[in-house]
Amino acid sequence: MDSYDVLVIGSGPAGVAAALRAADQGARTALVTRGAFGGMAANDGPVPVRTLAHAARLLREARQLGRYGIVTSEPVVDYPQLLDRVRQVVDEVRRRSAYRAQIDAAGVTVRDNAGMLRFVAPQVVESAGGTRLTARHFILCTGGVARRLAVPGGELAATHSDAWSLTAVPESMLVIGAGATGAQVASIFHAFGTRVQLFQTGPRILPTEDEAVSAAMAQAFRDAGIVVHEGLGAVESFEQAAGGIRMRYSRGQAHESAEAALAVLAVGWRADTADLGLDAAGVELDARGFVRVDAQLRTSQPHIYAAGDVTGRLMLVPQALHDGFVAATNALGGSMAADYSVSPVGSFTDPEYAQVGLTETRARAKHDCLVTVVPFDATTRTIIDGRTTGFCKLIVDRPSGQILGCHIVGERAVDIVQAAAIAMAGAMPVDRLAFLPISFPTYPGVLARAAASATRELRLGTDARSARMEHYPP
Numbered sequence: 001m002d003s004y005d006v007l008v009i010g011s012g013p014a015g016v017a018a019a020l021r022a023a024d025q026g027a028r029t030a031l032v033t034r035g036a037f038g039g040m041a042a043n044d045g046p047v048p049v050r051t052l053a054h055a056a057r058l059l060r061e062a063r064q065l066g067r068y069g070i071v072t073s074e075p076v077v078d079y080p081q082l083l084d085r086v087r088q089v090v091d092e093v094r095r096r097s098a099y100r101a102q103i104d105a106a107g108v109t110v111r112d113n114a115g116m117l118r119f120v121a122p123q124v125v126e127s128a129g130g131t132r133l134t135a136r137h138f139i140l141c142t143g144g145v146a147r148r149l150a151v152p153g154g155e156l157a158a159t160h161s162d163a164w165s166l167t168a169v170p171e172s173m174l175v176i177g178a179g180a181t182g183a184q185v186a187s188i189f190h191a192f193g194t195r196v197q198l199f200q201t202g203p204r205i206l207p208t209e210d211e212a213v214s215a216a217m218a219q220a221f222r223d224a225g226i227v228v229h230e231g232l233g234a235v236e237s238f239e240q241a242a243g244g245i246r247m248r249y250s251r252g253q254a255h256e257s258a259e260a261a262l263a264v265l266a267v268g269w270r271a272d273t274a275d276l277g278l279d280a281a282g283v284e285l286d287a288r289g290f291v292r293v294d295a296q297l298r299t300s301q302p303h304i305y306a307a308g309d310v311t312g313r314l315m316l317v318p319q320a321l322h323d324g325f326v327a328a329t330n331a332l333g334g335s336m337a338a339d340y341s342v343s344p345v346g347s348f349t350d351p352e353y354a355q356v357g358l359t360e361t362r363a364r365a366k367h368d369c370l371v372t373v374v375p376f377d378a379t380t381r382t383i384i385d386g387r388t389t390g391f392c393k394l395i396v397d398r399p400s401g402q403i404l405g406c407h408i409v410g411e412r413a414v415d416i417v418q419a420a421a422i423a424m425a426g427a428m429p430v431d432r433l434a435f436l437p438i439s440f441p442t443y444p445g446v447l448a449r450a451a452a453s454a455t456r457e458l459r460l461g462t463d464a465r466s467a468r469m470e471h472y473p474p
């Protein structure tokens with residue numbers, strides 16, 4: 001039986017960061033994963049979905065050509081060819097940028113495509129083929145899987161992963177769940193020409209975003225032709241229909257139905273622990289079924305740590321990388337706490353949306369704050385590019401001038417919000433941000449403009465300078 005200091009299970013971002021950190025500390029480390037190196041992040045989630053989103057972006061850029069005097073015919077999506085490109089990208093990311101070279105150079109033993117690993121004792125795991133491995137410390141980085149709905153016919157509904165086996169763009173689609181995944185699937189396939197209906201329980205799509213972001217995104221989707229159903233009651237069933245699939249659902253007291261070629265579930269993410277043998281390991285789950293960890297990412301078993309989506313905290317790649325680093329540091333005697341205090345979040349829809357920090361509602365509940373909103377039709381670059389839909393909302397603590405939150409809808413929102421996140425992480429007061437000479441004309445100009453407005457209103461810095469910044473922003 002092979003024996004290691006640290007055995008990392010799962011090779012998504014959490015697993016690769018954990019393995020690299022463990023090996024960097026001199027530990028004899030193995031990284032064992034069920035499928036391909038890179039995990040869901042590289043093979044099924046952000047990388048391939050972002051590639052589809054890039055194709056959607058190219059289409060919307062192409063549709064602007066006539067406006068700029070460039071004459072072409074209407075672009076058409078060749079879906080099989082697009083999937084070829086997705087596969088190329090996934091392959092290249094796996095080879096070049098998913099830390100593979102560093103992992104190998106650090107001397108980590110990598111076993112990919114090893115099948116499901118499961119604990120047979122607290123210090124022993126067994127692969128599907130019967131190979132047993134033992135280690136002093138384990139780090140669980142097994143991620144999650146799409147939640148399904150336990151309703152009659154629920155198995156007829158697809159998930160985002162089924163996009164990779166489609167042979168053509170579906171004529172019509174029901175997307176159930178309007179969080180980050182559902183909004184992205186709806187936006188991408190709408191751009192490809194699918195007639196999309198998007199269904200969300202509760203009053204608004206993107207319920208974890210600022211309310212103004214949810215409202216603006218719902219409006220933009222509707223303006224584009226996506227049918228947005230908010231206030232869905234419960235999905236009752238799915239059944240086969242002549243044109244594909246029929247979903248029956250409730251809304252208030254009413255029972256309604258909708259049909260499309262395909263129904264895609266995007267109703268959340270659950271931990272992938274079912275076959276991991278956590279009982280044999282003595283590892284406890286929390287009430288939601290995720291692995292319970294403390295601030296240092298230690299599970300209920302002192303020699304087993306967990307990192308990334310399997311812990312059910314912030315389910316994003318940068319946080320998974322951070323978790324992996326923290327878990328491996330602590331497994332080998334460190335005492336770092338996982339820190340998500342500044343965590344930008346965003347998604348590659350049309351238009352994009354992004355956030356960092358507190359929403360306006362949460363900020364107002366605790367702070368005396370100033371909120372400035374700059375519309376995208378009031379800055380130079382957005383006008384040049386014909387991308388005037390959206391806004392940048394900046395929330396500032398009045399007494400200290402500290403930035404509490406930033407919420408953006410519009411072109412390049414995800415990129416712009418990174419600048420706000422860096423300012424927040426560096427505790428940069430809003431007037432310092434306003435006085436940074438951000439290049440002209442760029443998309444972050446909208447953030448600079450919001451910062452200048454807030455600075456002027458709070459009478460921070462010199463009036464003359466802040467007024468200049470507001471009137472002549474990038």
Ligand SMILES: Cc1cc2nc3c(=O)[nH]c(=O)nc-3n(C[C@H](O)[C@H](O)[C@H](O)COP(=O)(O)OP(=O)(O)OC[C@H]3O[C@@H](n4cnc5c(N)ncnc54)[C@H](O)[C@@H]3O)c2cc1C
Pocket residue numbers: 009010011012013014015032033034035036038039040041042044045046047049050115116117118141142143144160181272275276307308309310314315316317318320
């Ligand atoms: C459609 C979609 C789009 C997304 N887009 C973004 C985005 O744009 N930006 C962003 O930051 N985040 C995005 N996310 C979230 C992001 O993908 C996850 O937060 C991230 O992948 C979590 O990394 P992880 O290492 O915890 O797990 P994963 O990436 O899920 O990797 C887990 C690995 O463990 C393996 N495994 C599981 N069980 C076992 C076992 N028993 N034995 C051996 N191996 C096992 C799995 O096969 C897999 O390789 C997206 C998610 C989805 C679903």
Ligand SMILES: NC(=O)c1ccc[n+]([C@@H]2O[C@H](COP(=O)([O-])OP(=O)(O)OC[C@H]3O[C@@H](n4cnc5c(N)ncnc54)[C@H](O)[C@@H]3O)[C@@H](O)[C@H]2O)c1
Pocket residue numbers: 149176177178179180181182184199200201202205206207232234235266267268269314315316345346347348
């Ligand atoms: N940054 C990105 O681009 C990106 C993209 C995809 C996923 N992710 C991350 O992955 C994780 C999972 O995202 P997700 O969107 O899959 O899940 P989620 O839990 O964030 O969203 C699921 C949505 O479905 C709704 N819902 C739940 N049950 C429903 C039902 N029966 N009918 C209709 N609506 C229902 C929920 O209210 C919620 O809005 C999140 O942490 C997310 O941040 C990020």
